[in-house]
Amino acid sequence: MAKIQAIRGMNDILPEQTPVWQFVESTVRNVLAQYGYQEIRMPIVEQTDLFRRSIGEVTDIVEKEMYTFEDRNGDSLTLRPEGTAGCVRAAEQHGLLFNQTRRLWYTGPMFRHERPQKGRYRQFHQIGVECFGMSGPDIDAELLILTARLWKELGLAGHTRLEINSIGTSESRRVYRSALVDYLGQFRAELDADSQRRLDTNPLRILDSKDPATRRILECAPSLEDFLDDESRDHFERLKALLDAAGVHYSVNPALVRGLDYYGKTVFEWITDSLGAQGTVCAGGRYDGLVEQLGGKPTVAVGFAMGLERLILLVETLGLVPGYVNSEADVYVTAMGDGVLAPALVLAEKLRAALPGRVIVSHCGGGSFKSQMKKADRSGAKYTVILGENEIANGTAGLKPMRADEPQAEIAQDELASALAKALAS
Numbered sequence: 231m232a233k234i235q236a237i238r239g240m241n242d243i244l245p246e247q248t249p250v251w252q253f254v255e256s257t258v259r260n261v262l263a264q265y266g267y268q269e270i271r272m273p274i275v276e277q278t279d280l281f282r283r284s285i286g287e288v289t290d291i292v293e294k295e296m297y298t299f300e301d302r303n304g305d306s307l308t309l310r311p312e313g314t315a316g317c318v319r320a321a322e323q324h325g326l327l328f329n330q331t332r333r334l335w336y337t338g339p340m341f342r343h344e345r346p347q348k349g350r351y352r353q354f355h356q357i358g359v360e361c362f363g364m365s366g367p368d369i370d371a372e373l374l375i376l377t378a379r380l381w382k383e384l385g386l387a388g389h390t391r392l393e394i395n396s397i398g399t400s401e402s403r404r405v406y407r408s409a410l411v412d413y414l415g416q417f418r419a420e421l422d423a424d425s426q427r428r429l430d431t432n433p434l435r436i437l438d439s440k441d442p443a444t445r446r447i448l449e450c451a452p453s454l455e456d457f458l459d460d461e462s463r464d465h466f467e468r469l470k471a472l473l474d475a476a477g478v479h480y481s482v483n484p485a486l487v488r489g490l491d492y493y494g495k496t497v498f499e500w501i502t503d504s505l506g507a508q509g510t511v512c513a514g515g516r517y518d519g520l521v522e523q524l525g526g527k528p529t530v531a532v533g534f535a536m537g538l539e540r541l542i543l544l545v546e547t548l549g550l551v552p553g554y555v556n557s558e559a560d561v562y563v564t565a566m567g568d569g570v571l572a573p574a575l576v577l578a579e580k581l582r583a584a585l586p587g588r589v590i591v592s593h594c595g596g597g598s599f600k601s602q603m604k605k606a607d608r609s610g611a612k613y614t615v616i617l618g619e620n621e622i623a624n625g626t627a628g629l630k631p632m633r634a635d636e637p638q639a640e641i642a643q644d645e646l647a648s649a650l651a652k653a654l655a656s
Contacts, residue, residue: 239344239352245557253555254384254542255337258357261380265372267333267359272316274339278306284315284520286432286491295342309341313358314492314517314533315524321362322526331363337538349508349540359514360533362521367469370496370516370532371476377500377512377534378478384541385550386502390511392479394498395486396466397434398458400519403494406457407433417447437485453484462495469496492517496532502544511544512536558610559591560654562632564602566618574617577627577643581615584647588654607632613650629653 236242243251278298285291297309310316313336321327321334337357344350359376361369374392381387397403411433418426422441429436437454439445458466473480480498488497497515505511514534521529545551561581565574578592591609593602606614616628616638627646630638631653641649 237352239346241351241353249555249557250542250546250551251538253551254538254545255357257383258337258380258536261376261383262335262359264379265333265376267335270317270320270334270336271338272310272313272320272336274310274341275307276310276316276319278308280315280319280524281308281311283524284318284492285312291342295344297341297343311342312340313338313356313535314360314520317358317360317533318521318524318526318531321360322521322524327362327521327526327529331361333359333361335359347508349505349537349543351539355538356535357538358533358535360531362529362531364532365518365530367465367472367496370469371472371478373514373532373534374473374478374480374498375476377536378476381500384545385548386544389504389544389548390500390502391481392498392500393483393486394466394469394473394480394496395454395483396458396462396495397454397487397493397497397515398462399494402457402459402462403434403454406452406454409452409457410434410436413451414447420444420447432491434487437487448485454487455484465495488513488515492520492523494518498534500536504547505540505544508540511541556610558589560585560588560611561590561613561615561650562593562606562609562611563590563615564593564599564606564617566599566602566616568596569619570617570622573622577615577617577646581647581650585651585654588650613653615646 278296281296282292291311296311299307301307317334317336321332326332335358338355339353340356341353343352346352359373361373378387378392381390398406411429414421414429414433414436418429420443421429421436422439422444425436425439425441425444436444437448439448470480486497486499493515495516495518498513499510500512501509502511503509512534514532516530516532518530521527521531563574563578563581565571575592578590582588582590591611593605597605603614612631612633614630614632616630621627625643626640627643628638629641629646629649
């Protein structure tokens with residue numbers, strides 16, 4: 231019988247990998263807490279209409295990538311492909327946006343049926359940040375300042391760059407879209423296949439094309455900047471001034487648009503050159519019309535999402551995982567003989583109480599002295615506590631350094647915790 235394996239593009243995160251995940255997640259969590267953001271947790275399954283109405287019917291996500299199915303009641307449900315729509319739905323449903331501002335964040339798995347490759351998976355994890363009820367460029371700037379601080383905390387400040395743009399209001403985009411279609415229509419036969427399709431469905435996405443021939447045609451295309459309304463232009467200029475004052479470096483990319491229909495005004499991406507083609511590690515923008523679009527009262531909003539797999543890959547690729555981030559034990563407590571099992575478990579528990587933050591692993595399952603010491607070595611422990619019948623009778627324990635060429639010592643059990651605290655601190 232064939233072995234059952236994980237679905238392609240949906241990966242297990244193994245015990246040796248989770249410490250790095252926990253390090254990155256806790257770093258993000260701590261930075262968000264500094265800025266007063268509150269966590270919200272949403273279901274991973276939503277009504278399909280939520281994403282059709284928010285992301286857009288003619289986006290790649292809705293057309294090609296969503297995991298959609300009918301439940302036993304015949305309702306169309308979808309594994310969430312992104313978090314913003316669900317966050318808006320939850321905030322509106324529970325009255326979180328009524329006459330108040332909100333700073334929210336969430337984390338969890340998202341699902342898209344894409345071609346799996348390094349840094350891009352069918353189940354992937356995001357951390358998303360959403361701010362509601364603040365219309366000025368100051369909250370846009372705060373999000374970018376916050377993210378810049380996060381890069382510093384992770385050691386990534388010199389390995390990421392910020393690109394920003396304004397895509398204006400829906401009306402200014404409508405006028406620009408018409409001008410862009412008129413221009414590109416002259417070259418339809420020379421465009422790549424995706425761009426030819428997008429010319430009829432979502433022409434602004436053509437600006438994202440990586441096809442060399444299409445890129446050459448776009449060099450002379452109308453610029454969205456020339457079609458911006460005065461309000462969007464003023465918002466963007468004030469945002470740039472705030473970023474300048476905060477010392478956040480950026481470049482304006484007139485071709486930057488986001489792949490989701492709900493964005494308007496400010497859009498941005500944090501990019502790295504260290505991961506090849508999968509260079510975007512964080513992206514977002516304003517979506518002032520989405521709450522109303524989903525049935526709520528008009529509420530301005532801005533947010534971003536970062537992919538954890540890609541962010542962790544970047545941290546690992548650059549060798550930025552701190553030395554203390556590992557899954558290894560600090561102390562391994564052996565038990566040589568059945569009569570020692572209970573005293574060994576009690577001693578290990580006393581050590582955990584006396585040494586908070588240290589990893590104390592108890593040997594379980596019996597075995598010879600040699601086999602227990604092999605397991606102690608494989609655990610990565612810095613010290614092994616050796617308990618046998620003689621040690622129990624004498625009220626002592628053997629303390630063996632595992633990573634240094636030092637002799638084993640016999641220490642009174644009531645002095646063991648202080649001896650270990652001193653040894654582990656050195």
